[in-house]
Amino acid sequence: MTVPAGRVPGPGARGGEPASGAAGSGAAGSGGGPRPREAGQTAGARAVARALTGVLPAEAILTDPARLRTYDCDGLSHLRVTPGLVVLPETTAQVRAAVLACAEAGVPFVARGAGTGLSGGALPVADGVVIALTRMRRILRVDPADKVAVVQPGVVNTEISAAARPYGLYFAPDPSSQTVCTIGGNVAENSGGAHCLKHGFTVNHVLAATVVLPTGEVVELGSQAPDPVGYDLLGVFVGAEGTLGIATEITVRLTRAPLAVETLLAGFPGVEPAAATVSAIVAAGVVPAAAELMDALAVEAAEAAVGCGYPPGAGAVLLVELDGPRAEVAGALAEVEELCRRHGAFDLRRARDESERAALWRGRKSAFAAVGRISPDYYVQDGVVPRTVLPEALLRIGALAERAGLRVANVFHAGDGNLHPLVLFDAAVPGAAEAAERLAGRILGVCLDLGGSITGEHGVGVEKMAYLAHQFSRDDLDVMQFLRCAFDPAALANPGKLFPTPRLCGEPPGPRRGAHPLQDAGLAELY
Amino acid sequence: MPAPGAAHAAASGGGDPSGWLADCVHCGFCLPACPTYILDSAEPDSPRGRIQLIGQILDSGTVSPVQAGHLDNCLGCLACLPACPSGVRYDRLIEHARERVEEEHPRPWRERAQRALVFALFPHPRRLRLVRPLLWLYQRRLSGLVSRFLPAAVREMAALAPEVTGLTWTPVAETVPAAQPRRAVVGLVAGCVQRVFFPGVNQATAEVLAAEGCEVRTPAAQGCCGALSAHAGRLEEARRFARDLIGTFESAGVDVVVVNAAGCGAAIKEYGHLLADDPAWAARATRFAAKVRDAAEWLVEIGPRAARVPVGLSVAYQDACHLRNGQGVIAQPRALLSGIPGLDLREVAEPGVCCGSAGIYNLLQPGTASRLGHRKAEHVRETGAEVLATANPGCAMQIRQALRDSGSEVRVMHVMELLALSIRG
Numbered sequence: 001m002t003v004p005a006g007r008v009p010g011p012g013a014r015g016g017e018p019a020s021g022a023a024g025s026g027a028a029g030s031g032g033g034p035r036p037r038e039a040g041q042t043a044g045a046r047a048v049a050r051a052l053t054g055v056l057p058a059e060a061i062l063t064d065p066a067r068l069r070t071y072d073c074d075g076l077s078h079l080r081v082t083p084g085l086v087v088l089p090e091t092t093a094q095v096r097a098a099v100l101a102c103a104e105a106g107v108p109f110v111a112r113g114a115g116t117g118l119s120g121g122a123l124p125v126a127d128g129v130v131i132a133l134t135r136m137r138r139i140l141r142v143d144p145a146d147k148v149a150v151v152q153p154g155v156v157n158t159e160i161s162a163a164a165r166p167y168g169l170y171f172a173p174d175p176s177s178q179t180v181c182t183i184g185g186n187v188a189e190n191s192g193g194a195h196c197l198k199h200g201f202t203v204n205h206v207l208a209a210t211v212v213l214p215t216g217e218v219v220e221l222g223s224q225a226p227d228p229v230g231y232d233l234l235g236v237f238v239g240a241e242g243t244l245g246i247a248t249e250i251t252v253r254l255t256r257a258p259l260a261v262e263t264l265l266a267g268f269p270g271v272e273p274a275a276a277t278v279s280a281i282v283a284a285g286v287v288p289a290a291a292e293l294m295d296a297l298a299v300e301a302a303e304a305a306v307g308c309g310y311p312p313g314a315g316a317v318l319l320v321e322l323d324g325p326r327a328e329v330a331g332a333l334a335e336v337e338e339l340c341r342r343h344g345a346f347d348l349r350r351a352r353d354e355s356e357r358a359a360l361w362r363g364r365k366s367a368f369a370a371v372g373r374i375s376p377d378y379y380v381q382d383g384v385v386p387r388t389v390l391p392e393a394l395l396r397i398g399a400l401a402e403r404a405g406l407r408v409a410n411v412f413h414a415g416d417g418n419l420h421p422l423v424l425f426d427a428a429v430p431g432a433a434e435a436a437e438r439l440a441g442r443i444l445g446v447c448l449d450l451g452g453s454i455t456g457e458h459g460v461g462v463e464k465m466a467y468l469a470h471q472f473s474r475d476d477l478d479v480m481q482f483l484r485c486a487f488d489p490a491a492l493a494n495p496g497k498l499f500p501t502p503r504l505c506g507e508p509p510g511p512r513r514g515a516h517p518l519q520d521a522g523l524a525e526l527y
Numbered sequence: 528m529p530a531p532g533a534a535h536a537a538a539s540g541g542g543d544p545s546g547w548l549a550d551c552v553h554c555g556f557c558l559p560a561c562p563t564y565i566l567d568s569a570e571p572d573s574p575r576g577r578i579q580l581i582g583q584i585l586d587s588g589t590v591s592p593v594q595a596g597h598l599d600n601c602l603g604c605l606a607c608l609p610a611c612p613s614g615v616r617y618d619r620l621i622e623h624a625r626e627r628v629e630e631e632h633p634r635p636w637r638e639r640a641q642r643a644l645v646f647a648l649f650p651h652p653r654r655l656r657l658v659r660p661l662l663w664l665y666q667r668r669l670s671g672l673v674s675r676f677l678p679a680a681v682r683e684m685a686a687l688a689p690e691v692t693g694l695t696w697t698p699v700a701e702t703v704p705a706a707q708p709r710r711a712v713v714g715l716v717a718g719c720v721q722r723v724f725f726p727g728v729n730q731a732t733a734e735v736l737a738a739e740g741c742e743v744r745t746p747a748a749q750g751c752c753g754a755l756s757a758h759a760g761r762l763e764e765a766r767r768f769a770r771d772l773i774g775t776f777e778s779a780g781v782d783v784v785v786v787n788a789a790g791c792g793a794a795i796k797e798y799g800h801l802l803a804d805d806p807a808w809a810a811r812a813t814r815f816a817a818k819v820r821d822a823a824e825w826l827v828e829i830g831p832r833a834a835r836v837p838v839g840l841s842v843a844y845q846d847a848c849h850l851r852n853g854q855g856v857i858a859q860p861r862a863l864l865s866g867i868p869g870l871d872l873r874e875v876a877e878p879g880v881c882c883g884s885a886g887i888y889n890l891l892q893p894g895t896a897s898r899l900g901h902r903k904a905e906h907v908r909e910t911g912a913e914v915l916a917t918a919n920p921g922c923a924m925q926i927r928q929a930l931r932d933s934g935s936e937v938r939v940m941h942v943m944e945l946l947a948l949s950i951r952g
Binding site for chain 2: 062064066067069070071072073074075077086088114115116132134135137154156177179180181305366368369370372373
């Protein structure tokens with residue numbers, strides 16, 4: 001299913017055709033088909049368009065095939081499926097109308113923000129509806145006393161911080177795409193970023209949400225008051241990858257901007273001592289805001305792209321950021337510097353001001369895209385291991401890469417043990433793409449072997465459905481599916497994502513299959 | 528400040544449009560930079576969406592009216608270039624795609640007539656010169672009487688035109704000697720609109736350059752640089768203009784070629800690419816392009832020598848897109864303005880968002896252009912500055928009109944005019 005190609009080779013890049021092997025990718029079971037379908041070709045999409053005429057402005061209902069094809073993928077661009085219809089609602093009522101129209105016509109829908117996701121979570125369903133929330137970009141309220149903001153889902157992550165800045169506040173989760181990605185997508189994917197080591201993921205910063213359920217019901221999940229009573233349905237919703245409904249108003253927690261920030265960059269002879277340093281830092285009781293690691297290949301790419309001027313000759317570069325009260329940060333900084341030196345660090349650099357801080361971060365932030373400068377194609381993997389086994393994980397990845405004859409660049413959130421191995425290949429070489437895919441899969445195997453997870457922050461989406469069964473037992477998956485059915489009995493919300501095979505209420509749109517064994521045994525009940 | 532040019536140079540696409548397409552990894556970093564996406568937040572009106580549309584066009588060899596419409600809606604402001612981490616050459620892609628649109632897409636007669644008029648007029652300073660007295664008469668006596676009989680396209684052009692202060696004007700002398708020990712011999716590209724409607728800007732530029740020790744040669748025979756044609760997909764026409772301009776300046780014997788109109792400068796710096804497939808001209812074009820500098824870029828490069836007297840004005844500086852995004856000239860105009868004693872330099876919000884002028888875009892896509900123009904005028908007014916400084920005639924006209932519409936009295940000046948004011952005393 002997963003065809004590796006961070007950068008899309010050949011005509012698939014622009015033809016709107018799923019790359020070979022992507023057809024039948026599980027997107028609603030109808031696959032991508034070799035040719036993009038004509039818009040409104042199916043009765044379902046046509047019915048939804050008709051039902052929404054007059055409810056949404058005409059220019060917010062896209063039916064032209066050329067326009068539809070611009071929505072055929074998200075950041076996972078080697079999988080492409082043209083939707084049957086795209087709508088651009090501006091209010092909760094319009095989202096509800098769109099979802100109701102889909103429910104009525106039995107047409108699957110996919111919610112989409114900026115389309116920056118890396119696991120295909122916003123990949124359309126053929127002939128289904130894409131509900132693009134990019135026009136819902138109003139910040140409804142910033143409340144500095146309560147330290148919350150209420151925003152629409154299409155608000156870009158950094159726009160929240162910009163609105164909160166006058167009050168000395170900011171929104172902490174910081175995915176790399178934060179200048180582009182929207183809060184709705186952050187909620188769906190439970191996005192994290194470099195600074196989540198200390199500040200937590202999106203789930204730790206969302207207090208409440210207005211959600212349009214796949215049945216068209218509008219509900220409020222969570223509460224601005226702390227510790228709401230009952231099941232944590234908001235916790236269930238965050239990170240559900242758009243399978244439980246669409247958030248149309250989100251109350252987020254704002255965090256006090258740190259009084260002091262220190263950024264330190266150190267060169268190491270290799271990745272192992274650098275990774276060991278991170279463990280030592282955390283073991284010493286210091287929780288850095290961020291601890292980022294790049295290996296020599298990633299540094300080489302970043303130098304080629306932005307000339308970041310990192311320590312020459314380093315086998316790895318470690319970037320540590322500390323934030324908090326001045327005295328605490330000063331103490332921690334001394335400790336971190338000492339630990340770095342003890343692990344063989346050289347060329348320690350400390351940012352003296354904002355521009356120097358930006359310069360230290362520059363190479364790290366550009367690293368992913370920069371890898372395109374040293375390799376025609378690459379496959380971004382995302383896996384997690386316990387921090388303490390990072391050195392071993394990196395050794396094993398290196399050994400696997402050598403055996404496969406491929407290069408792997410590592411640039412990752414070391415503090416979280418969240419690896420981002422980038423498997424480099426040249427799609428023009430026959431078999432290289434398949435070899436890269438196999439290697440990327442084996443790397444996930446290493447992560448699971450060492451007690452980790454198949455995804456840190458990119459989500460499962462379409463890309464990792466097959467691996468879910470490696471991490472969870474059949475029973476685990478069944479329980480998840482029961483939960484999903486409680487929200488979405490007709491399986492219309494983002495079907496074909498997250499779960500490896502059709503289960504229970506049925507992945508592809510259509511009539512429900514027979515009773516589940518758990519039901520037969522009287523152990524579970526469908527809603 | 529990163530120079531976008533340097534980053535683009537490493538892009539892997541080479542000279543092949545499908546290579547440029549493959550450079551796009553669909554990351555979406557261009558979205559927040561794109562003015563049309565900022566306005567409407569729809570994928571087909573974003574750079575990423577347009578790259579997809581261009582792919583469709585190149586694949587099928589046909590252009591639908593919907594595809595043409597979204598490409599027409601692109602300002603060509605190049606804000607997506609510095610935003611792109613993968614170095615996608617969107618500038619080249621859109622130029623190439625526009626050429627295909629012009630070849631494949633039959634435009635309605637009104638659009639054809641308007642484009643024909645624009646291209647029969649703007650790249651031809653001699654013809655523009657004839658329009659000047661007509662415009663003078665129109666602005667003083669006739670607008671009330673005849674405007675309703677004019678086609679909308681002509682009326683829009685007339686409304687955008689700067690105020691013509693007299694029937695005649697003095698062009699810059701062909702040679703202006705250096706006012707102090709000579710440091711360089713520079714050629715001055717006079718521009719088409721600049722030369723006819725903003726002659727004061729060229730005078731000021733020559734004056735400043737001379738004061739800083741440059742002998743300034745402004746060949747009277749020079750024609751259009753081809754920027755408008757290239758941006759509209761009329762690449763053959765652009766190449767003709769380019770060859771003529773190269774020839775003219777080669778025989779002027781200058782060390783560098785200075786441009787004071789951002790759009791022209793960005794286009795001339797791309798001559799090497801424009802003429803890459805012409806074996807007789809490719810090398811000459813590359814050599815020539817390497818000599819080209821924006822006026823602010825050049826003045827910062829050689830450093831100030833002339834004395835400045837205080838200018839007690841508050842000035843908001845607006846980046847022209849083809850300086851900021853097209854040439855990476857961001858710090859230099861600000862440095863020159865801050866170097867003027869007494870001048871209070873202010874920043875305009877959303878400095879990277881186009882004002883909607885975009886060459887002839889405001890004539891062809893007046894709706895989007897006016898929304899962006901008013902957004903910009905609003906931000907300019909927020910600064911409370913008395914003067915808006917910019918470095919491109921198109922921006923000057925567009926922002927002046929938007930400011931006028933909102934009842935603002937902010938004056939619009941070229942950076943060189945302010946410098947001249949300070950150096951002249």
